[in-house]
Amino acid sequence: MSGAEENAAMDAAGDATQQSRYPLRARKEVAEPAAKAPTAKRKAKDPAAKEDAAEAAAKEKDAIAKREKAAATKAAKAAKAAAAAQAAKESSNAEPTTAASAVPVPAAPAPSVQPRKSAISSTAIFTAAPLERLRPPTPQIGNVEPPEENPARLATIHAFPPPSSIPFHQNPLAASPRRSSLFPLSHVLAAPVPALHRDRGLVLALGLGLFVGLPPIAIAALALSHVALAALGLGLGLVALAALASYSQPDPALPVPEDAEPRLRPGNTGGGTKQGDYEDSEATMIKVACQFFTIELATVRGYPEDGVVQNGTEDDVAAKAWAYARLNAKGGRNVRLNSKLATLIKSSKWNMRNRLAGRARSHIQLYGINATKSLNENRNLVTSLLVNYKFIFADPEEEDGLLEHPAIIAIIKDTWFDKGGDAAVIPLSFNPLPIPLIALTLTAIHYAFDTITDGPRDKGVRPFAQDVYMQTYGYYRAQMEEKGQKYPAVMVEAQQALYAAVTKGTKLAVVVEESPWGSTADSSLDAAFRRRQNRLRAT
Structure with missing residues (x-):
């Protein structure tokens, strides 16, 4: 086989x-072969089959041609887009010569793959300045925030003034007007800034955005300012840390903690109603606070009980006095002001007022009032002294020597300027003698006159009552303030002369200052001030 x-x-x-x-x-x-073989033979011999085959071949050829045409169109579009991009790039690098060159030209349709949109146009950054004055944009590092997502940074950059608003001696661009015009503010704001951190983004905004296009002198100046600001911030940070450390670690040597309650002596009898009920440091603070309270009443507001809330209540004055004692008393402590301490401080007003009233009653004899005269003679003398305010003059009959009567000088000196008096504690409050103190002294003299006109009383001498003489004080103060406003030279001279008289033989000196007071007027007192002013002008 x-x-x-x-x-x-x-x-x-x-x-x-x-x-x-x-x-x-x-x-x-x-x-299948038996079926196919005859079909192929029939097709080869059938004319209709030949036509179908030719038609199919033609369709396939047309499809191939269409695909080739689409590919050619796509390639042409891509080439056209690339040419448009190259043209836009070349136009952005060219120096504009007319205003029309700054207008953006619509670009060709973008390719099928669109780039990521940015909040800042890459062609809008350098269109406002010549090419030789600019540098390439700084490469973006890290995560770059759009400007609208970081308003804090843009607000800070917008706060920088344009070159025209900076003073000439501080503006490095002011030396050349042409140079300063080449750096518009819009160019600075358009520079993108890497936002690594909120704080560091601000520093980077200044370091990258402002440096673009600046001359070396401006860059050096900005760098020096950044270094100075950094050093200042470091110094402030160290100070804050030191203060925080000292605050968080209180001094263990302090025997009394912050805002502690006042300490009472063991076995005290008053329960805090008397100065002697407290420990030595608290007792010293109470003494200083009471003295400050009486000085405030004498030199600022004689009767804080007048109900004028906008001027501060009596409790407000007591709180002010306690704050002064906490800072100025020897061995003072941060002791809280409670109701008992406030009552003790406010009660000191009676000591001052009674002392002033006693000095006035003892010195009115300088007006010629004495017990050897009859009651009617003394009453008539008092009445004549009160008419036209004659008692405030050194010579009541001639109305000469404003505020220079020996009684006024003696009362003020014995009440506030004696050894260890209030004037020695806070001299500035009495220099020059304030009008509230003068008005309070005149009120005390008026009270002394009333005790004379009263005659003998079964209940004794009338008191220096608050409700009665608070109105008298307001009247005298208004008169003095009005005359000081209307005749400032006369009032200044009177204050100087009175201060010199009460401080005679002391180390206190006269300070020349005008008085800004003012209120209502009185015809007779006004005439006396006018006469004195005319004399001053004549001399």
Whole structure:
């Protein structure tokens, strides 16, 4: 058997085996060639089949042509877009010569792949300045925030004034008008700034945005200012840390903590109603506060009980006095002001007023009033002194020597300028003598006159009552303030002369200052001031 026959036999055996294993597939394969062969022959002989084949070939050719045309169109569009981008880049680098060159030209349609949109146009950064004055934009590092997402940084940059608003000697660009016109503020604001951190973003905004296009002198000046600001911030930070450390670590040597309650002596009898009920430091503070309270009444407001709330209540004056004592008393402590301490401080007003009233009653004899005269004589003298305010003059009959009567000088000196008096504690409050103190002294003299006109009383001498003489004080103060406003030179001279008289023989000196007071007027007193002013003008 030849090789071909042997191969044919083996193929037949394999086919038989295959057919025995897969009978359906065998029958199908046998049937298909028989069906196909006649079909191919029929197609070869059938004219309609030839037309169908030609039509299919034509369609396939058209499809190939369309695909080639689409590819060519796409390539043309890409080339056109690249050319437009190159043209835009070249136009952005060119120096504008007219206003029309700054107007953006609509670009060609973008390619199918769109780039990520940015809040700042890359072509809008350098269109406002010549190319030789600018540097390339700084590479963006890290996560760059759009300007609208970081308003704090832009608000800070907007706060910088334009070059025209900076003084000439502080503006490095002011030396050349042409140079200053080349750096508009819009160029500075358009520079993108890496936002690594909120605080560091601000520093980077100044370091990168402001430096673009600036001359070396301006860059050096900005760098020096940044260094100075950094040093100042470091110094302030160290001071704040030191203050925080000292605040958080109180001094253990302080025997009384912050805002502690006042300490009472063991076995006290008053329960805090008397100065002697307290420990030494608290007692010293009470003494200083009471002295400040009486000085405030004498030199600022004689009767804080007048109900004028806008001027401060009596409790307000007491709180002010206690605050002064906490700072100025020897061995003072941060002790809280309670109701008992406030009552103690406010009660000191009676000591001052009674002392003033006693000095006035003892010195009215300088007006010629004494017990050797009859009651009617003393009453008539008092009446004549009160008419036209004659008692305030050194010579009541001639109305000369304003506020220089010996009684006024003696009362003020004995009440406030004696050894260890209030004037020695706070001299500035009495120099020059304030009009409230003068009005309070005149009120005390008026009270002394009333005790004379009263005559003998079964209940004793009338008191220096607050409700009665608070109105008298207001009247005298209004008169003095009005005359001081109307005739400032006369009032200043009177204050100086009175201060010199009460401080005679002391180390206190006269300070020349005008008095700004003013209120209502009185015709007779006004005439006396006018006469004195005319004398001053004549001399």
